Amino acid sequence: MINAYAAKEKGGEFVPYQYDPGTLGDHEVEIEVHSCGICHSDLSMWQNEWGMTEYPFVGGHEVAGKVLAKGKHVKHLELGDKVGLGWHKGYCNICDLCIDGDHNLCPEQEGTIIGNHGGFADKVRAKDTSVIKVPEGLDFNAVGPLLCGGVTVFNPLMQYDIKPTSRVAVIGIGGLGHLALQFANAWGCEVTAFTSESKMEEAKELGAHHSLNSRDENEIKKAAGSFDLIISTVNVDMNWDVVIKTLRPKGKLHFVGLLEAPLEIVAAPMIMAQNSLSGSPVGSPSTLRKMLDFAARHNIQPVTETYKMSEINEAFERLESGNARYRVVLDRDQK
Secondary structure, three states: OEEEEEEOOOOOOEEEEEEOOOOOOOOEEEEEEEEEEEOHHHHHHHOOOOOOOOOOEOOOOEEEEEEEEEOOOOOOOOOOOEEEEOOEEEOOOOOHHHHOOOHHHOOOOEEOOOOOOOOOEOEEEEEHHHEEEOOOOOOHHHHHHHHHHHHHHHHHHHHOOOOOOOEEEEEOOOOOHHHHHHHHHHHOOEEEEEEOHHHHHHHHHOOOOEEEEOOOHHHHHOOOOOEEEEEEOOOOOOOHHHHHOOEEEEEEEEEOOOOOOOOOOOHHHHHHHOOEEEEOOOOOHHHHHHHHHHHHHHOOOOOEEEEEHHHHHHHHHHHHHOOOOOEEEEEOOOO
């Protein structure tokens, strides 16, 4: 049996919950959960904001733990290995996208917390392809947030072949943005943070070379023609025409934050400068491995607040308040 914490209804209190996971599949891994991050996507699923949550809901898709059991066809992991599990718990592994290494775009992808029970538990199961071995040198409690928030902002650096000479800007210095600053800085880029005045100094401590007040359009206008890539992590609307004008020719405005309002832009300036808009989800297993290796090499760590797994309701209240700096992590009660 697996012992978990589940919400029985939309926005309901998380209470102890036990379920039988059945027989371990030949390509499955059972992970003993040591810590699990709480992502804003967990909050959205808990509240059924996307209309697809099944209750009882056991969230948790930023899992760090150890291999407790494995199916007979699992070859790349051994019992006791330190591993991580992110947004996806499995892929078809046979479609063209999977064969090309784009598992995260697989039409048959299985969500760790969509139609499945996640890592707010003592154990969790997933298909072997989605379980990533954790390299030495990473703080175990820091691994979880890297597997979702971290790879989400690392993925565009890989996808668009960003150079160490590139100028990269990050909009929003929160759970995603504070990691994006660290990755872009370690990549060798010149990094600018679009943030509130209160976070400007902190943004520089996290890796930004420059800061712009994201609420001052006149200040943003002064950065016209500056950036090769802008990574937007926010879910709020901005004057995107002003933002786009800060791109250099062929520059990209890339969205990883889910905007609440439709995107409205004037096309002509983009056409004349050959700019583009893009977006991406979390990364493939290959990108996850590279991201963890890169994070270990450059000592990239999320800023976290830690609660015991039994304090899950207090942890959700903290995340819901919007005051968490910057990722909330649940640590198992007994080790």
